[in-house]
Amino acid sequence: MRLSYRVRTVATVSGAGVRSLSESQKSASVSQRYVLEVTAVENDSFDVRITGDNLQGAVIARFGRDWTALKFGVETEGSYADADLPAFPILGEAFQMARDLSGRWMVGETRPWERSVNVPPLLRVRMQGTATLKRITRLDGRRAAEFHSGATGEGEYGGSRLQMSLSGRSWVDLATGFMLEARTSAPGQFTQAGEAVLMELKE
Numbered sequence: 001m002r003l004s005y006r007v008r009t010v011a012t013v014s015g016a017g018v019r020s021l022s023e024s025q026k027s028a029s030v031s032q033r034y035v036l037e038v039t040a041v042e043n044d045s046f047d048v049r050i051t052g053d054n055l056q057g058a059v060i061a062r063f064g065r066d067w068t069a070l071k072f073g074v075e076t077e078g079s080y081a082d083a084d085l086p087a088f089p090i091l092g093e094a095f096q097m098a099r100d101l102s103g104r105w106m107v108g109e110t111r112p113w114e115r116s117v118n119v120p121p122l123l124r125v126r127m128q129g130t131a132t133l134k135r136i137t138r139l140d141g142r143r144a145a146e147f148h149s150g151a152t153g154e155g156e157y158g159g160s161r162l163q164m165s166l167s168g169r170s171w172v173d174l175a176t177g178f179m180l181e182a183r184t185s186a187p188g189q190f191t192q193a194g195e196a197v198l199m200e201l202k203e
Helices: 091-100
Strands: 002-014 027-041 045-052 058-064 069-076 079-082 110-119 123-139 142-157 160-173 179-192 195-202
Touching: 058 091, 091 110, 091 179, 110 142, 110 160, 123 160, 123 179, 142 179
Parallel strands: none
Antiparallel strands: 002 027, 002 195, 027 045, 045 058, 058 069, 069 079, 110 123, 123 142, 142 160, 160 179, 179 195
């Protein structure tokens, strides 16, 4: 099985701490494409190989049926090295979400939920909240579970203490358990040179 994902991240800042910036400097966006290929399936695990626009090499991973990472690393020119999944940009967040939303759910059920957001070298934050299965629907012709989630937490942005919240919706394919689409908004606030800066990340 082969899947292709397009991840677009938009960041905006506002507030007294950035009043010296022009309007064009207060926002930025980046779009990245990832291709995920399932290379092997066993009774209790499956292997994937991931390539992407900004990946140096290919990500090689093995996951349990509940999306617990059994192996995760990067292969470059035939040489493999382990990597830290939770801290891995974009992919770490995506697989963390897949793990938290896996398993059997009832419509209307709410469970504790965690989300880590890492944008090296500036941003690192960990949030806690809840995820709720809202309904069973269809997306691109496939039956999907629609989840709504929200969380709050603290972290760092450029060495400053950051407070952030997050709200989002995710659609998980019922046949395969893979994520079909996710949309999130994460506003936050930190201090720069003693003045407040408001920021927001959207994916």
